[in-house]
Amino acid sequence: MAGIKDVAAEAGVSVATVSRVLNSHPSVSEEARVRVLAAVETLGYRPNAVARSLRTAQTRTLGLVISDVLNPYFTELARFVEEEARALGYSVIIGNADERPELQDHHIRTLIDRRIDGLLVSPADGGSPLMREVALGGTPMVFVDRWIPGIDVPVVRADGTGAVKDLVAHLHGLGHRRLAIIAGPAATTTGNERVEAFRDAMRELGLALPDAYIGQGDFQAASGRLATQRFLALAEPPEVVFAADNLMALGALDAIRARGLRVPDDIALAAFDDIPWFVHTDPPITAIAQPTADLARAAVRALADRIEGRTPQSVTLPARLVVRRSCGGAASNQRSDR
Amino acid sequence: MAGIKDVAAEAGVSVATVSRVLNSHPSVSEEARVRVLAAVETLGYRPNAVARSLRTAQTRTLGLVISDVLNPYFTELARFVEEEARALGYSVIIGNADERPELQDHHIRTLIDRRIDGLLVSPADGGSPLMREVALGGTPMVFVDRWIPGIDVPVVRADGTGAVKDLVAHLHGLGHRRLAIIAGPAATTTGNERVEAFRDAMRELGLALPDAYIGQGDFQAASGRLATQRFLALAEPPEVVFAADNLMALGALDAIRARGLRVPDDIALAAFDDIPWFVHTDPPITAIAQPTADLARAAVRALADRIEGRTPQSVTLPARLVVRRSCGGAASNQRSDR
DNA sequence: ATCATCCGTGTAATCGATTCCATGGCTCTG
DNA sequence: CAGAGCCATGGAATCGATTACACGGATGAT
Known part of the structure; x- marks a missing residue:
């Protein structure tokens, strides 16, 4: 592969001049410039980014x-x-x-x-x-x-507190009172903040968030499945499951189906993170969309x-609520996204 | 940031020896080795990959x-x-x-x-x-x-011909005769091969693939939507739409829904490429899975x-058919994937 | 005892660019 | 017309590693 020296030789100038042309340094004569450019062209020269990086740090x-x-x-x-x-x-x-x-x-x-x-x-x-x-x-x-x-x-x-508040209000308005959440890992900020926002929003409406309604997940589908199975096994299962990310929501959906239950008739589902696929699931999933x-x-x-x-x-930046059918109510196939 | 020279100085050896230790060259005394390693440790030295790449090409x-x-x-x-x-x-x-x-x-x-x-x-x-x-x-x-x-x-x-043949047989077995395909860009091999495999499989069963049943897509959802709209507007629309990739299948699903039709009752749907989400769509989508x-x-x-x-x-490597509910028939929620 | 080998090590060349500095020619100014 | 300043240019140092080569000392063979 041709190097800067080859270009210099071909153009009849020094490597310094070639470099100057390539980096559009002002002090280069028009004649030298065209000669160098021509040489670059005929040789198909491309500067070696590795060498350049070494020198320029x-x-x-x-x-x-x-x-x-x-x-x-x-x-x-x-x-x-x-x-x-x-x-x-x-x-x-x-x-x-x-x-x-x-x-x-x-x-x-x-x-x-x-x-x-x-x-x-x-x-x-x-x-x-x-x-x-x-x-x-x-x-x-x-x-x-x-x-x-x-x-x-x-x-x-993204700050999800506003959107979570909207979500909880939406759920409350649909008559749901027993809300559960599948949290993310405690070691991540998003894992904690989303639970806190959820708890705060519920408190404002006079609802409590019992420990049994807080599932521990790891942002992967399998953990959402597991947490949901636990919820469904409770003597008094929640009416709503809110997953702190999209993959756990999918796991939750799996677990609900496996139990023979229907969304939203038997149990409602919502998720943090909106993704294109949520429009196509059965039913379309209400979610909080990040910009x-x-x-x-x-x-x-x-x-x-x-x-x-x-x-x-x-x-x-604020996140926002996108209402679809997974929590019940009249909110239908609206094109609320994109 | 510490360089190899600093390490050499700290260890009281030359840079060559340091380099030898780091590249586990045989000719290094045990004593030099431990001294260099210690120096590397105390300085927190990490070799500069850029410099190394320049030299070693x-x-x-x-x-x-x-x-x-x-x-x-x-x-x-x-x-x-x-x-x-x-x-x-x-x-x-x-x-x-x-x-x-x-x-x-x-x-x-x-x-x-x-x-x-x-x-x-x-x-x-x-x-x-x-x-x-x-x-x-x-x-x-x-x-x-x-x-x-x-x-x-x-x-x-992946070679999809076998799986496509299986798919077409599956569709034929369900009584479908008018099969349509949404192709990928003609400039891609996968765009062409999948259509050819589909056409061949149909021919073997004595079915023709009219031009009107070949939609032109570009592997993006929007093109799947468009092609499907065209199919549905035909005097005699197809009974099945097969999308040559997963995104176009999603577009097709959109178009079918927008028209107020139901999958698989009104029209069947299948896709090339299996993805986790296909289990969760409404209905789960029959697909050809690549390894x-x-x-x-x-x-x-x-x-x-x-x-x-x-x-x-x-x-x-061979691709394989994963049957779900989107083409009708008894194939239900089976865990045929993963 | 002598010479060849081998081993551990250091010095310096090298990779391909950028850039500092020196130089020579030119213009401008006083 | 002389000195200052500027511009285009080239030579050489530099970035941080790897590695060819040289060298001295130890070992082994004859």
Whole structure:
């Protein structure tokens, strides 16, 4: 593969001049420029990004570590992150932690070794020593969706409290009183916040959230299934199950079906995170939608700000309730999404 | 950040010795080894992968260019590709082409510039000049799922002909005679092959596939919706719609619902590509499942073979039919997947 | 005892770019 | 017309690793 030296030889100039042309440095004569460009063209020269990175100490690459690529919410997030990063001239390397802290650490380490310019993380746990070290070590970093208290890094996330309040009011209005929730891992912020928001919203309406109505999940479908089986086995099962993410909602749906029950007639179901498939399930599922694209864009911009010496800002955007048929009532096939 | 020189100084040896220890070169005294390791530990030294790559001319990174990350089939593929690559000591950079050839070219170019060791591609089109050039240029490359005729590169894919035949027999057995298909883009191999397999299977049963029953899609939901609307507007609409991928099936489901029809009573539906969500749609959708994990593993291994000087092999694995309720008949909620 | 081998180690070249500094020619100014 | 300043350019240092080569000392064979 042709190098800068070959181009210099072909154009009859020095490598310094070639480099200047390629980086549009002002001090280059028009004649040299055209000669270099012609040489680049005939040789099909492409600069070696590895060599350039070594010298300039920047890779124009961002690392994105997410907890589960198979979760459509994160897939979508990743897609928009890449889009915005590309617009800003960065590439993205995605690391899938699969909700496993040690895998998360593995990815963070390789990304750092590769000298990525910045790191976007949705932590799978409450904070590995490594993550703290990296943040303190000066690597530009931004948390997205989830964050870790005590690590001083900008956070870009959605605030679901308003939407959860709307949801609880909606359920209350439909006559439901016994509401249960499948929580996410206690080690994640989203795992806790959603339960708290739910509990608060219920309290405001004078409803209690007994411990038996709090299932412990891990953001995976199987845990949603299990938690729901427990709910259904209670002497007084809940009238509504609210899953803290979309995969657990699917597990819940499974468990309900397996029990021979029907949604929403026998039991209602709602989920945090709206995904396209919820329109097509039986029945379509009422969900809380996050502004995924905006979150992704804001996160990338915050990270780019940090990298390029500007002051990054934490961003919190509101989530909103999308009512479908899974909780009963008249709300029908409305095109409330997209 | 500490460099190899700092480690050498700390350990009281030369950089060469440090490098030897780190690369487990045999000619190092036990004493030097422990001293270097200790120095590495106290300094928290991590080798700079960029510098190493420049010198060794390998990045231990694979590029994966897929046509649509939001398509669960490709998401899953990407996830298993990363898993296998990691097991083999490679990182993966994913490029999402969004079914747009120019975006695909962009990703290929940046990946080449970054000197990835090999490229895994599921081409979005019939073959850009760039792709041909890269393949000819000696970059190790493997096609996965889709491929480009005329480019001599190993192909790892699923063969759906058997499963399609099973599907058509299943439909025929249920009494369906007017079968329609929503095809993928003609520029993709999967777009054509699936139609051909369908047509052949029908012919064997003495059925014709009229042009009006071939919808042109682009593997996106919207195109499935459109094609289905056309089918339903025909004087004699089909009894079955078979979508060549999962997103178009979803679009078809939308169109059928919008028309006020019911699946499978009014019209049957089946899809190529099985995804977890198909279990939860209304009704669960009969689909042709690809062995995604095996495909991903085979593709990565073929690429690693090529990179490491062994002879890579093309691999074709059979897809299989998973019967659910969307085509009618007795096939019920069976757990036929996973 | 002598010479060849081998082993552990260090010095320096190398990968392919960017960039500091020196240089020579030119223009501008006083 | 001389000195200052600027511009285009090239030579060489540099980034942080790997590795070819040289070298001295120890070991083994004859």
